[in-house]
Amino acid sequence: MKYVFGPVSSKRLGQSLGVDLLPPKSCTWNCIYCQLGRTKQFVTERSEFFPKEDILKEIVEAIASNPSIDWVTFVGSGETTLYQGIGWIIHELKQRTEIPVAVITNGSLLHLPEVRAELLEADAVLPSLNAGSEELYNRIDRPAAGFGFRQHIDGLRQFREEYSGKLWVEVMLIAGLNDTEAALEDLVSVLADIRPDTVHLVVPNRPAPESIVAMPEEEGVARAVFVLSRAAPVVHPVKGSMNLKGAADLLEAVTAIAVRHPVQERELEGALLECFPEEPGAVRQAMESMLASGRFDKVKQGTELYWVFKSA
Numbered sequence: 001m002k003y004v005f006g007p008v009s010s011k012r013l014g015q016s017l018g019v020d021l022l023p024p025k026s027c028t029w030n031c032i033y034c035q036l037g038r039t040k041q042f043v044t045e046r047s048e049f050f051p052k053e054d055i056l057k058e059i060v061e062a063i064a065s066n067p068s069i070d071w072v073t074f075v076g077s078g079e080t081t082l083y084q085g086i087g088w089i090i091h092e093l094k095q096r097t098e099i100p101v102a103v104i105t106n107g108s109l110l111h112l113p114e115v116r117a118e119l120l121e122a123d124a125v126l127p128s129l130n131a132g133s134e135e136l137y138n139r140i141d142r143p144a145a146g147f148g149f150r151q152h153i154d155g156l157r158q159f160r161e162e163y164s165g166k167l168w169v170e171v172m173l174i175a176g177l178n179d180t181e182a183a184l185e186d187l188v189s190v191l192a193d194i195r196p197d198t199v200h201l202v203v204p205n206r207p208a209p210e211s212i213v214a215m216p217e218e219e220g221v222a223r224a225v226f227v228l229s230r231a232a233p234v235v236h237p238v239k240g241s242m243n244l245k246g247a248a249d250l251l252e253a254v255t256a257i258a259v260r261h262p263v264q265e266r267e268l269e270g271a272l273l274e275c276f277p278e279e280p281g282a283v284r285q286a287m288e289s290m291l292a293s294g295r296f297d298k299v300k301q302g303t304e305l306y307w308v309f310k311s312a
Ligand code: SF4
Pocket: 027, 028, 029, 030, 031, 033, 034, 035, 036, 039, 077, 078, 079, 106
């Protein structure tokens, strides 16, 4: 499968089938925590990067062959709404399946009416909001020229007015940057204006391109939950895990995930144990043979080991 990966299991979206609409890495931002690495060249123009009919066909086939999928989630190699035609795909999916559709986005294009219109049929939209001030927005998200803080906030606010689905704003909490009292106060006043259904706190638990990025202490997380709850219920922390049961080819399934984000070794081991219950030898063997493929580098982040896809 070229556009579809997973399903990956997550607390928010259960068994979530990932759909990647973009060539790597295509983004309007260059976030300091981005698990895809630095943005070498910004992409700011929307385009139908791949034929939408081909993408739809793959999703429909994946749904048909996997009855356990809870959500179809647009997420992947950059900013999803850069794909012109995402609205068409969502609409076509709605004619074919009852499975809800989620869109993970940085929200940077929501100031455009055509982008907002394309997302109206999604069941949940999860835009990023990491800062409540221009200074911090520029430091964390490092947007392309022309993608200012005000425009970002206005886009989110306008979208909320037009969209009746679930708006789950995602905040990446970074130690010493946006987990301080002052930063959180700025953030909560912006959030109160946007009126999301929930705020999802996430933490940088995968390797980041900039060494300044660090996990918040428990105290910072508690402070964020406490302050941001004034604007909306806070869901925290959101941690995903992998489901490899039913994968026809384990190496390809793990590669498809690692291309999009580093894979925590512990999580991979857990997913493989579910494939080979009571066969720890088979798990070890599967991991060794995957590593022998030469597709992955092992990287340490904090106390965790990650498998990072080696780009060509
Ligand atoms: S918006 Fe997402 S894909 Fe783009 S740089 Fe930030 S984290 Fe990476």
